[in-house]
Amino acid sequence: MREMKEPARVAELISTQRATRQYSQQAVCEEDIRTILNAGRQAPSANNRQPWHFLVVRERSRLQRLVQCGRSADQVERAAFAIALVTAHTGTEDDFDLGQAAAYLQLAAWDLGIGSCIAWVHYAEKVSEVLHLPAELHCPVVLSFGYPASQHKSQPPKKRKPFDEVVYWEHWP
Numbered sequence: 571m572r573e574m575k576e577p578a579r580v581a582e583l584i585s586t587q588r589a590t591r592q593y594s595q596q597a598v599c600e601e602d603i604r605t606i607l608n609a610g611r612q613a614p615s616a617n618n619r620q621p622w623h624f625l626v627v628r629e630r631s632r633l634q635r636l637v638q639c640g641r642s643a644d645q646v647e648r649a650a651f652a653i654a655l656v657t658a659h660t661g662t663e664d665d666f667d668l669g670q671a672a673a674y675l676q677l678a679a680w681d682l683g684i685g686s687c688i689a690w691v692h693y694a695e696k697v698s699e700v701l702h703l704p705a706e707l708h709c710p711v712v713l714s715f716g717y718p719a720s721q722h723k724s725q726p727p728k729k730r731k732p733f734d735e736v737v738y739w740e741h742w743p
């Protein structure tokens with residue numbers, strides 16, 4: 571396969587970043603949390619609307635309650651902190667924008683050695699209750715963050731479809 575040239579730092583971050591669900595006890599300092607948030611707010615969005623707010627959760631009891639907001643969100647209670655993506659909008663473009671912000675937040679965290687995982691919110695009423703959201707705001711996604719626990723290193727290798735299975739050139743084959 572042809573070698574691909576990429577900016578080394580970003581390529582390294584992208585290729586090593588994984589969904590991290592086991593976290594060490596080490597706290598994340600506020601400066602690093604702010605660095606992560608600052609990256610998220612710089613993500614691109616449709617018409618530059620930036621339809622997001624980032625709600626930081628650090629209280630252990632609230633992290634525990636966030637577990638009940640999704641069907642696969644157990645990791646949130648083990649996290650050093652979580653960021654709930656909050657929006658007044660719902661629609662395809664808004665969902666895409668939140669995805670962009672999530673990617674920026676997660677890569678910026680990984681650049682600091684901090685792992686993260688997305689938790690899809692399946693129970694909208696529950697998340698509104700836990701986060702005290704007003705009726706016009708929604709939270710479709712909660713990201714959990716923390717330094718990876720030692721067992722994270724033993725997770726199975728990253729599995730992605732091969733390049734040629736995903737990429738076509740010029741026209742559909």
Ligand SMILES: Cc1cc2nc3c(=O)[nH]c(=O)nc-3n(C[C@H](O)[C@H](O)[C@H](O)COP(=O)(O)O)c2cc1C
Nearest residue numbers: 587588589590640641642643687688689690728729
């Ligand atoms: C839109 C979206 C929703 C996801 N929801 C969950 C979730 O609810 N719980 C969870 O544990 N992981 C969730 N993930 C994480 C994926 O399972 C993970 O990114 C994928 O399996 C790849 O993991 P890897 O990078 O470690 O190989 C979600 C990812 C995305 C992009």
